[in-house]
Amino acid sequence: MTDLCRILFVDDDPGILSGLQNVLHRERRRWHMTFALGGEAALAEIRANRFDVVVSDMRMPVIDGAALFGTLRREAPETFRIMLSGSDCEAAMDDIHTLLPKPCSAATLREAIERALLRSI
Amino acid sequence: MVDLHDVRPFLFSEVIPLAGLPTRQLPGVEPPTRRMAALDSMQAALLRETDRLVLRVIAVQWALALVFGLMTSKPLLGLAAGTGLAMLGVATITTLRSFAGARHGLAVAQLAWCALIGTLAPTLVETGPLLALGALAMLALYRDARLVATATIAIVAHQLVLAAVVPTDLGALANQLAVVVVIAGVLVVACRRGAADQRNDARRVAQLARVTAIVERKVREHTLELQEEIEQFREIVESTEAVAFEYDIVKNQLMYVAPQAARLLDCEPADLRMGFLLRRVHLDDRANALREYEQFCQGHRGPSHSFDCRLLATHDRVVFVRMHVSKRPGSRRVRGFCLDITRHKELECDLQQSQKLESVGRLAAGVAHEINTPIQFVGDSVEFVRGAVDDLLDLVAQQRAIVRGVLDGTVSREQAIAAEETVELIDLPYLTSNLPTAIVRAVEGVERVARIVRSLKVFSHPDQPEMVEVDINQAIDSTLTIARNEYRYVADLVTDLRELPRVWCHAGDLGQVVLNIVINAAHAIAAAKPTERGTITVATRLDGDHVEITIADTGCGIPEHARHHIFDPFFTTKAIGKGTGQGLSIARSVIVDRYGGTLTFDTVVGAGTTFRIRLPARPHALEAAA
Structure with missing residues (x-):
């Protein structure tokens, strides 16, 4: 299990998370995927575990994507940060490695994660 | 018009200060000769009048003398009367031609008549001197001392000649002459005084004429200045965009309308009358405009008031105007002006848009x-x-093959193992448990999108001119979905x-108001x-009979200093670029001006703000009307 790449998905909409979980289920043998509902849960996750890639939404209540990535950058700088968002992310650009506009196809997301994993290895 | 202080010094002083006054003179009148001219004209009038009187008296006297002479048939009397008449004729002609010496001739002629009567009518001898004195008095009317002197000399000469011809009591003669001389002296003094009075009068008249001339000149100047000022004001009034007017309530008549009105309405200036203008008020606004105007005239709207209405120019061009009217208390005149705010309205519309x-x-x-x-x-x-x-x-295909193999009896164990491997590969339990929910989620997602798109329709009729019955709750729900x-x-x-009656309005307007407040x-x-x-x-x-919408937040509240301004256009407490300051201003204009409702708020700094929209719910009234 430890050989699996660890990926964290963060969104405040459970529908998004379930969709991602379903569509990426095929990768379960290669990736260990964790799904966090909202910024606070995500923060708890990244403090408890190490992740290779974090894919997060931008606009979330209380702790948004920018705040999360800011923290992540300070606390786990080796983690690759992908923003999956439909809104303006100008303010957080420095903390984002890859920006994927919502809506984004599963193939695009998969490809972005693959590239991130290649870089982070 | 002319201040009396300007005039008084000229009336009461001899010296008229001409310095400092414009030296424009009355045409044809020179100041130094003005007094002489006045004197001349007064004297001439006096002479004419006296001449007429004296000539009439003398003519009557001589006519009497002639009749008397004929009755007594005394040839000498007839001769004297003839001579006297001739002298009178000469005197009359010369007098009428205003020959200065002629009146001396008149005087002598008159006294000659007295002498004639005295000499030739012995019964009248005693009255002779009295007649002479009467003649003297009459001649004094000329107020000419020289004439009196001539007459006196004539009397004295006649008495002396008479005394030489006819034996006379010298004492009585001296007595008579003394009386004549004394009376003549008195008359001379009276004449001189009269002449002096006349000169004074002439001077006064001349002064008065001068003052009158000054006053007239000043009046003319002031009139010109006033006309110029009036002209300037007229130019100013008639060069602005505002159309000024004045209306007499009692006469029910327009006293003035600035000519720009003709341009505004594409009509002839002669058309600008009350009836014409009333017909040009837009039919939808006429009742309201008339009501506003009448209420103002009756004093229900304060000393000044303004209201908007639409006017129709030719070719059905609609002009939006704002009427400002004002009236002083007790006055019967309403003054005002009318501003073309069509552009303003267009901009307002653009701004709202x-x-x-x-x-x-x-x-x-x-x-x-x-x-x-x-x-x-x-x-x-x-x-x-x-x-x-x-x-x-894939799995189904594999399992179908197994089923067929079982039926054919050709199925191999490997096939079953492969199928089982596929089950594991595709994680069948996961699919079984997640496929139905994924489909439900997809359907829900589509429904969510559909709901948002439906909600957008609330905002999609910005130009719909007619109000419709709107379900307020649905409009609010849609707005909240979008927001x-x-x-x-x-x-x-x-x-x-809560359950509400439908309200006549534009759902988009209301949605925008709610949206602004929610944001x-x-x-x-x-x-x-x-x-x-x-x-x-x-x-x-x-x-x-009102529908009330409240939007309460638990935010920061509105600070004291901003509370009076939150409905002002372009007022904002937000950072530059964050707000334009139009949201609440337009919200107020929509709720209050368009729908006759109210928009109020309660706020506590640090605890939150509650906005309260109240709209008249008028379905019953409308139903009754229908």
Whole structure:
């Protein structure tokens, strides 16, 4: 299990998370995927575990994507940060490695994660 | 017009200060000769009058003398009368030609008559001197001492000649002469005094004429100045955009209308009468404009008032005007002006439109985000279902082959192992448990998108001119759906929408008002507690004949100094670029001006603000009208 790449998905909409979980289920043998509902849960996750890639939404209540990535950058700088968002992310650009506009196809997301994993290895 | 202080010094002083006055003179009158001219004219008048009197008296006397002479048939008397008449003729002609010496001739002729009567009518001898004195008195009317002197000399000469011819008592003669001389002396003094009075009168008349001339000149100058000023004012009044007018309430008549009105209405200046103008008021505005005007005239609207209405120019061009009227208390004249605010109205419309666009533009981003989320998971779910269906079809194909193999008796164990491996590969238990929910989620996502798109329709009729019956709750619900992105990250939404009658309005207008207030509420909550979520409560209820919408937030409240300005256009407490200051201004204009409702607020700094919209619910009235 430890050989699996660890990926964290963060969104405040459970529908998004379930969709991602379903569509990426095929990768379960290669990736260990964790799904966090909202910024606070995500923060708890990244403090408890190490992740290779974090894919997060931008606009979330209380702790948004920018705040999360800011923290992540300070606390786990080796983690690759992908923003999956439909809104303006100008303010957080420095903390984002890859920006994927919502809506984004599963193939695009998969490809972005693959590239991130290649870089982070 | 002319101040009396200007005139008084000229009336009461000899010296008339001409310095400092414009030296424009009356045409044909020179100041130094003015007094002489006045004197001459007075003297001439006096002479003419006296001449007429004296000539008449003398003519009557001589006629009597002639009759008397004929009756007594004394040839000498007839001769004297003839001579006297001739002298009179000469005297008359010369007098009438105003020959200066002629009156001396008259005097002598008159006295000659007296002498004649005295000499030739012995019965009248005693009256002779008296007649002479009477003649002397009459001649004194000329107020000419020289004439009196001539007459006196004539009397004295006659008495002396008479005394030489006829034996006379010298004492009585001296007595008579003394009386004549004394009376003559008195008359001379009277004449001189009369002449002096006449000169004084002439001087006064001349002064008066001069003062009159000055006064007239000043009046003319002031009149000219006033005319110039009036002309200037007229030019100013008639060169502005505002059409000034004046109306007499009692006469019910327009006293003045600035000629720009003709340009404004594309008509002839002669057409600008009350009836014509009233007919040009837009039919929809006529009743209201008349009511406003009449109420103003009756004093129910204060000393000045303004109202808007539409006028029709030719070719059905509609002109928006703002009428400002004012009236002084007790006055019967209403003055006012009328401003063409068509451009203003157009801009107002544009501004509202642009504000709406701005709101909608900001919404578009939020809506995009709102739609993106369901689209994202609908896409993911469908993708998952597609992959799962492929996997399941593979599995089904394998299992079909096994089934066929069983029936044929050719099935191998390897086939069954492969199928079981496929079950594990595609994680059949996962698919079994997640496929149905993925499909449900996709359907829900599509429904969410559909709801957002339906909600946008509220804002999609900005130009619909007619009001329609609107379900307020539905309009609010749609608005809140669209605005969800504006508040969902900072606040929870609580709605309490009670049953309401439908209200005649534009759903888009109302939606925009609610949207502006909800966005403000979200900003207020974000400003108050950046890390804590607040609550926005939207409630509706029927209160009597009004529909009440309240939008309450738990935000920062409105600071004291801003409370009086929040409805002012372009007033904003937000950072530059964050707000244009038009949201509440337009909200107020929509609610108050367009729908006759009210928009009020309660606020507590640090605790929150509640906006209260009250709209008249008039379905019953409308039903009754229909």
